Amino acid sequence: MQTGQRARREPLADKVVAYLLDYTRRHRLACGAPVPSEASVSSTLNVSRGVVREAYRSLKGAGILDIANGRAPRLGRIDRRAVTAVLQHALATQQATAAQILDVRRALEVRAAELAAVNRADADVRALEREVEAMRRALSQRRRFVDADIRFHEVIGRATGNPLYDLLSRALRDVLSVTIRTGFDSPRSIPLRGAVVRLHAGIAGAIAARRPAEARRLMQEHFDAVRTFIIDADEPPLSVEPGAGRRRARIRRSASG
Incomplete structure (x- = not known):
């Protein structure tokens, strides 16, 4: 991927993160609740699924999302x-x-x-x-x-x-x-x-x-x-x-x- 493309993608990934955190707050979701799929967020925000995937990976790394093969991403338990x-x-x-x-x-x-x-x-x-x-x-x-x-x-x-x-x-x-x-x-x-x-x-x-x-x-x-x-x-x-x-x-x- 070109450097310019990466620079454009990073703010979009941040936008996805902000959207998901706000979505969680507005809907009062609890730990373990499913969150919108990559396809749903991609359509709502008009961004590529690759951008959504990148944002979801960052949220998984922070312990906010629990992502496993075969099921929808869910809100994770707080960890350190x-x-x-x-x-x-x-x-x-x-x-x-x-x-x-x-x-x-x-x-x-x-x-x-x-x-x-x-x-x-x-x-x-x-x-x-x-x-x-x-x-x-x-x-x-x-x-x-x-x-x-x-x-x-x-x-x-x-x-x-x-x-x-x-x-x-x-x-x-x-x-x-x-x-x-x-x-x-x-x-x-x-x-x-x-x-x-x-x-x-x-x-x-x-x-x-x-x-x-x-x-x-x-x-x-x-x-x-x-x-x-x-x-x-x-x-x-x-x-x-x-x-x-x-x-x-x-x-x-x-x-x-």
């Missing part, structure tokens, strides 16, 4: 792919730092812990306790330790009752996964893992007891502690025992903060 892609791009191109992304994740997780203490179900408490025990058994096994930690935070996200906490927190964890695993690989993290488990146990206990203020405080301490060996690798480790976060004299802010 698009958010993760934006954050990965920001990190790769140095438009954001790992410290800045961790700071956003901290804000979300702190609020999530608070909400989970209010909205959690008994099954959530059992799941949190199960993951704390899994972390305790995996103190010397980095992969299993980190996997249990990830599952712990996923339970909290779901327990909030707000699906956006789970979606955004997962996207932020995806972007930081390499940094987190590298930090836990560091020899300096090994003596701190037991204290990290105790903090998680405290968070689980506060959520179980429906004490949101305590859950919030302990989650703040957890992220202050984790930062010391994930982001601040050049600094000596600080205590990560419960209560240590309140004794920190200073939390280093990101350069743009």
Whole structure:
């Protein structure tokens, strides 16, 4: 395809995207509802089916459409792919730092812990306790330790009752996964893992007891502690025992903060 043809096609694909999003809003379509076919949109907007196909592919990549062979395109469930892609791009191109992304994740997780203490179900408490025990058994096994930690935070996200906490927190964890695993690989993290488990146990206990203020405080301490060996690798480790976060004299802010 000629460059000029591509330049003309791109705005048309954007037009299709805008039309479909507006169509979804106007018709109050729910997740899983079918959307107009390529042929229908092509006729309505007077554009080629190739343009519509290009637009639908972009919407599939963003997680907005669920497209499978043999059936009409449908509205997809929200997922973290698009958010993760934006954050990965920001990190790769140095438009954001790992410290800045961790700071956003901290804000979300702190609020999530608070909400989970209010909205959690008994099954959530059992799941949190199960993951704390899994972390305790995996103190010397980095992969299993980190996997249990990830599952712990996923339970909290779901327990909030707000699906956006789970979606955004997962996207932020995806972007930081390499940094987190590298930090836990560091020899300096090994003596701190037991204290990290105790903090998680405290968070689980506060959520179980429906004490949101305590859950919030302990989650703040957890992220202050984790930062010391994930982001601040050049600094000596600080205590990560419960209560240590309140004794920190200073939390280093990101350069743009």
